[in-house]
Amino acid sequence: MKISSRTEYGLRAMVALARMAGHERPVPLRAIAEAEAIPEPFLDQIMAKLRRANLVTSVRGVNGGYHLSRPAEEISVGELVRVLEGSLAPIACVDDADPDSASCDLYAGCHARSVWVRVTKAIARALDQLSLADVMHDDVPLQV
Known part of the structure; x- marks a missing residue:
């Protein structure tokens, strides 16, 4: 992503x-x-x-x-990313907001799709748990 x-x-x-x-x-x-x-x-x-x-x-x-518009503690990074990016889904077939997501012939029985569902949920959970205040006060070293 x-x-x-x-x-x-x-x-x-x-x-x-x-x-x-x-x-x-x-x-x-x-x-x-x-x-x-x-x-x-x-x-x-x-x-x-x-x-x-x-x-x-x-x-x-x-x-x-x-x-x-509200305190930094009340604004999640997930909310911000959704506003600016749209969906957090890495591929269309796991995007609930996309009406064409079920258009793939393999949609219902695709085993690979479950991987992308898990990835999407993990990304959403991680971003939704972070607030702007968390980012402001983050002491994590900036080395990757």
Whole structure:
């Protein structure tokens, strides 16, 4: 499974937003873009999508910007990824939201499909258990 730049930048932007202000004051888009080295026009598109999903709210005007719509502890990484990526399913036949997922002739009896169901559930569980606050305070070494 490959995560898009939109999701990578979206998570970084949300963590930066939580660190900079959380709920208290709006953070200008430019400040987030500069802090995270994200192209501002692309970040604008991401934030619009997050705003429509009620993960952030925006304030217009000279002192405007963005802030989280709820505390960082209440926003899961899974929710964020679903908003920006869509389904977490690595292949179409395990995507419950895809009406064509059952179009494969082997759908009902495919033994390989069970592998992808397990992978999808494991990914969802792992991402849903992480909040933005967890990511902000994560002390895991960044070596892979």
